[in-house]
Amino acid sequence: MGLLDLQGVTKSFGDTPVIRGIDLAIDEGSLTCLIGASGSGKSTLLRIMNLLEPIDEGAVLLDGQDISQPGLDPQPIRQRIGIVFQSYNLFPHMTAAENVMLAPRRIKHLSRAELQAPVTALFDRFGLTDRMDRYPDQLSGGQQQRVAILRALAMQPQIMLFDEITSALDPELVGEVLDVLRQLRDDGMTMVLATHEMGFARALADRVCFLDQGRIAEEGRPAQVFGNPRHERTRAFLHRVL
Amino acid sequence: MRHTSQTRREIFETRQRRRANLLAAGSTAAVLLALVLLVPRAPGWDAVQRAFFDGQIFLDTLPGLARAFVLDVAIFAWCAPLIALLGLAAAIARGIRRPALTPLRLAAIAYIDIFRGLPVILVIYLVGFGIPGLGLPRPWNSPYLWGSVALVLVYSAYVAEVIRSGIESIHECQRAAALSLGLSEAHVMRDVILPQAVRRVVPANMNLLIALQKDVALLSFIGPVEIFRQAGVYKSLLANFTPYVGAALIFLAVTIPATRYADHLLARQQRARS
Ligand SMILES: Nc1ncnc2c1ncn2[C@@H]1O[C@H](COP(=O)(O)OP(=O)(O)OP(=O)(O)O)[C@@H](O)[C@H]1O
Ligand SMILES: [Mg+2]
Secondary structure: OOOEEEEEEEEEEOOEEEEEEEEEEEOOOOEEEEEEOOOOOHHHHHHHHOOOOOOOEEEEEEOOEEOOOOOOOHHHHHHHEEEEOOOOOOOOOOOHHHHHHHHHHHHOOOOHHHHHHHHHHHHHHOOOHHHOOOOHHHOOHHHHHHHHHHHHHOOOOOEEEEEOOOOOOOHHHHHHHHHHHHHHHHOOOEEEEEOOOHHHHHHHOOEEEEEEOOEEEEEEOHHHHHHOOOOHHHHHHHHHHO | OHHHHOOHHHHHHHHHHHHHHHHHHHHHHHHHHHHHHHHHHOOOHHHHHHHHOOHHHHHHHHHHHHHHHHHHHHHHHHHHHHHHHHHHHHHHHHOOOOHHHHHHHHHHHHHHHHHHHOOHHHHHHHHHHHOHHHOOOOOOOOHHHHHHHHHHHHHHHHHHHHHHHHHHHOOHHHHHHHHHOOOOHHHHHHHHHHHHHHHHOHHHHHHHHHHHHHHHHHHHHHOOOOHHHHHHHHHHHHOOOHHHHHHHHHHHHHHHHHHHHHHHHHHHHHHHHO
16 A cells, blocks of 8 residues: 555546546655646646545545545645646745745744744755745746745645646756756655656656546556557557657 | 937937827817817806806815815725725625535625615615614714715725625636645635735726715715815805816816826736736
8 A cells, every 4th residue: 555545536527537447556755657648637636636626436545544535624634745736826926935934834833933944944955045035927937836846845745746847847947847856756755746758757757657538548667668568558649749 | 328329210219209299289289279269159158157167266165175175085084994894804705615604605795786786875875864864872873974884885895896806816726726735715815815816906996996085975965064065055155166166176186196096006017917
């Protein structure tokens, strides 16, 4: 059993089935990459893990606890599972540092003064010290996305989910964001990453899952999935994107 | 510095601008001149001039009107913060999602629909005459009190609707990002959605404030001797309408700069967003 377990998860939007029976175990300290065509359900799956979408059938277990049962207070769970979106979604009326401090201030009731040192250290680690007091619209896309990662890290989650976090970036800014992911992986963070960066997935993932129409059509070590795909649809997809 | 080294394009544009300004000034002067020459030739002009534009009466009544206007400003000044509070509260109640609080939400919807749908003067009559008519003791029968309450009720409904549109203009992603951190619905609203929404609707609310300043004059119908009522008193006393013109000018002296400022805010916001 993994740190996060999906068991027979299904999800429909209206009459449209989007997730059609997914079993997935995320091991502690592992990096799992979700790949698949647009509309295959990658974002929905990540939103389910963060409890932003309720599921229809199945269960999601975090450390063995069923977090998908209806009526459960989602707040404490979300604090343990960070998510970063494609469009950064920084709060535009707050500086970078205030963005990062908001959740610890409100949830852990820490003051700005108490947070100053740890948050500065966090910005230092990811080379953003001189950007702390800037507003999001004064930052480049790559910097905004890195701040968004820090914001999710500030609650010290057990798992980090990333939804195509480099897709909206200019190509020359992708590298700095991927570097952050490398750093987190070296720290042993448990990560799930929906991505179109096949090179990154191939080089760093422990496991690659190919999603096709709401199902995991194929999964395995990156060398196997990329080098010797078993499934015809995986082969066709990789052929299109590589 | 730059004048010495103007490019040909800049010289051309300067000349174009100068020509446009001249043209504008010329045509405006021509229209004004025509008005000044033609209007006095209208058959009733002499009577109108005596009734509405009596210089002496204007000067004599202006100070009294200005003093009465202080009451308008005072009513405005105590209504505006109450409107901001009630409008914000109604907007928040209107957007509540929690099922247990549905009655609050329905009450907010009913309140906003009713008071946006009624003419201001009708509400002022109903509240301003109706409630003191219950025979309440002083000071609870004051027309100042209930007139102000009427204005607050009507304008809070408008403000609530404006703020709600602001809340709805904040992209769903902001909510998702805030929720994903583990923040409560209340904190998401207070720290993330509202600050952005309220900022976005500042120009629209400025326009409401200007309308409120004008509508304070409607309270004169239920008693308070504010500037419009005072002008009426002078009119009866002097059998002349010039005090109304004076009152109009006093209003314009306040509302035109305020309108310009609101437009300026709006333009700046639109520039920032594009
Ligand atoms: N809120 C929603 N309401 C209705 N349908 C939705 C909603 N969110 C997603 N869908 C549908 O669910 C399907 C899966 O969407 P999802 O965003 O999970 O795909 P994805 O794999 O992340 O695609 P992409 O690579 O384009 O991001 C799509 O067909 C999409 O139209
Ligand atoms: Mg997606």
